[in-house]
Amino acid sequence: MKHVCLFFALAAVCLSTVRLFGEETMSPGKRERLKNPFFQSSLESLTDPLPAADSEAKVEAEMKPYTETIPGTEQKFSMIPIKGGKFLLGSSDGEEGRLEDEGPQVEIEIKPFWIEEHETTWKEFEQFALKILKQNRAKQKTEPSAREKLADALASPTAPYDIGSISHDNAGKPGYPASGMTGYAAGLYCKWLTMSTGRYYRLPTEAEWEYACKAGTKTAYSFGDDADKLGDYAWFFENSDGASQKVKQKKPNAWGLYDMHGNLSEWVLEQYAKDTYKNIKPNGQPVKKLVGNGFGQVARGGNCEDDEPANLRSSRRLYSVEDWKQQDPQFPQSIWWVTDAAYVGFRVVRPLEPPKTEDEAKLYEPDPKYWIDYAELNQRD
Numbered sequence: 001m002k003h004v005c006l007f008f009a010l011a012a013v014c015l016s017t018v019r020l021f022g023e024e025t026m027s028p029g030k031r032e033r034l035k036n037p038f039f040q041s042s043l044e045s046l047t048d049p050l051p052a053a054d055s056e057a058k059v060e061a062e063m064k065p066y067t068e069t070i071p072g073t074e075q076k077f078s079m080i081p082i083k084g085g086k087f088l089l090g091s092s093d094g095e096e097g098r099l100e101d102e103g104p105q106v107e108i109e110i111k112p113f114w115i116e117e118h119e120t121t122w123k124e125f126e127q128f129a130l131k132i133l134k135q136n137r138a139k140q141k142t143e144p145s146a147r148e149k150l151a152d153a154l155a156s157p158t159a160p161y162d163i164g165s166i167s168h169d170n171a172g173k174p175g176y177p178a179s180g181m182t183g184y185a186a187g188l189y190c191k192w193l194t195m196s197t198g199r200y201y202r203l204p205t206e207a208e209w210e211y212a213c214k215a216g217t218k219t220a221y222s223f224g225d226d227a228d229k230l231g232d233y234a235w236f237f238e239n240s241d242g243a244s245q246k247v248k249q250k251k252p253n254a255w256g257l258y259d260m261h262g263n264l265s266e267w268v269l270e271q272y273a274k275d276t277y278k279n280i281k282p283n284g285q286p287v288k289k290l291v292g293n294g295f296g297q298v299a300r301g302g303n304c305e306d307d308e309p310a311n312l313r314s315s316r317r318l319y320s321v322e323d324w325k326q327q328d329p330q331f332p333q334s335i336w337w338v339t340d341a342a343y344v345g346f347r348v349v350r351p352l353e354p355p356k357t358e359d360e361a362k363l364y365e366p367d368p369k370y371w372i373d374y375a376e377l378n379q380r381d
Contacts, residue, residue: 039368041361042194045147046354049198057352060084060112065256071196072133072148075124079114079350080256086110087211088218089284090277090315095220097310101274101317108207108284115204115212116347118247118258119266120189122171125178128192129185129336131155151196156371157185157336161329175246177259179345183267183297183320185336186346187366193348200354202364206268206276206317207284208349209300213261213314215254220313221261222253227309234262234312240304244343261312264345265299269364272296272319286363295320303343320344335374 049055054066063081070076090105091098127133134152137144144152160171160180170176181189183203190201204212219225223233230236233253235245240262248258270276271288279287297320302312310316324341325333338344355361 041355041358041365042191042200043355043358043361045150045195045198046200047198048147050147052197052199055079055199057081060352063112063114063352066114068197068199070124070127070133070193071151072137073127075121075127077121077124078117080117081114082110082112082212082255084110084112085211087214087216089207089210089280091220091313092218095313095315096225097220097308097313097316099316101276102315104277106277106280107282108211108280109282110208110211110284112352113204113208114350114352115208115257116349117256119177119264119345119347120186121174121247122176122178123174125181125189126172128155128189129157129178129181130159131157147195147198151192154188154192154195156188157181158334160337161327161334161339170244175248177244177247177264177345179244179264180338180342181345182334182336182338183299183346184366184370186267187269188371189346190348191365199350201348201350203267203269203346204349205284205286206270206298206300207280209266209268210314211284212255212257213253213301215257217254217314220310220315222314223251230261230309230312234302235259235304236262236302236309236312237305237307242305244304244345260301261314262302262306263304264301264343265303265318266301267344267346268298268300270298272298272317295322295324299344305343330378332374332377335370 050071052066052068054064055068057063060083065081066079067076068079086107086109088105089108091102092105093103134155137148137152187203190203193201213222215222221230221233223229231239233251235250244263250259252258253260269286273288276287299318299320300316302316306312320338320341324338327339328334355364
């Protein structure tokens with residue numbers, strides 16, 4: 001009964017959204033797309049989460065590591081609890097390799113959250129991005145549940161391009177991290193995962209990511225300042241041959257997180273700005289969420305193609321640029337994939353306290369108008 005109520009509640013929100021977008025002037029395709037549950041927050045789906053041992057906590061002291069299983073699949077991943085606390089965001093003036101946009105250092109108070117133990121793998125991501133789970137359900141004779149129908153409706157990406165020079169050789173291989181998606185696609189995966197499980201998943205903020213990476217340290221790397229030890233903890237050009245490697249092959253940081261340095265750069269929520277730390281709120285809430293064409297979104301952690309150890313420091317900031325889509329043959333360019341940045345991926349977080357209001361949720365979720373405008377102009381979608 002709860003699933004039925006969830007379905008009709010979301011349907012009502014979708015109908016209201018259609019009216020807001022101007023139903024009388026839109027194309028039939030746009031009108032149909034606006035029925036997608038992408039066009040409301042995920043809060044309604046949190047009332048009836050699917051069972052997962054040790055996944056529930058009311059206060060920080062009750063938080064435990066737990067294993068999430070993508071419903072309808074055998075794909076599992078571990079979520080690690082991170083206690084709340086204060087830390088200095090950014091690098092110190094004397095840190096070797098420091099860049100101007102890593103400061104000024106500012107004290108941020110982080111609320112407790114869970115974070116994925118390793119980068120999201122292809123086997124996790126393809127259930128959404130390649131619509132594998134949706135296709136498998138279509139072959140079954142049983143009627144999918146209301147929650148499953150909602151999750152399937154969110155599986156919107158087009159397939160990745162078949163461009164010979166793009167290094168996605170590890171796509172689909174068990175244990176390898178998913179890569180080459182836009183931050184927008186990563187954010188929508190988080191929403192799909194939320195709808196699927198009833199637990200609130202999203203991309204981390206810059207502050208959350210750096211807090212988790214540093215793991216209580218104040219050094220350049222989570223293991224200290226000695227870059228000669230980097231090979232024990234990270235995949236970068238020197239030891240990776242410029243390609244991503246299976247997750248969890250290197251040492252974790254002190255909080256049990258793997259590949260925070262290297263392997264893939266990881267998407268976070270924010271739009272890049274040189275002066276972010278001058279404007280950031282003491283609670284680390286995003287200063288400016290990504291909007292527009294997808295360029296300028298921040299990614300953290302360095303990657304397998306970096307040949308400078310300093311680029312893998314805990315405070316190093318990278319952001320997407322037009323060159324990341326240089327080979328994209330589509331007009332407008334894809335909002336789902338970056339053809340020339342196979343070194344970027346992500347991992348999910350789950351705050352202990354999910355958003356309480358629709359307006360708060362909008363700070364952390366993909367803007368639906370971007371997808372609608374893109375779909376209207378692009379015949380592939």
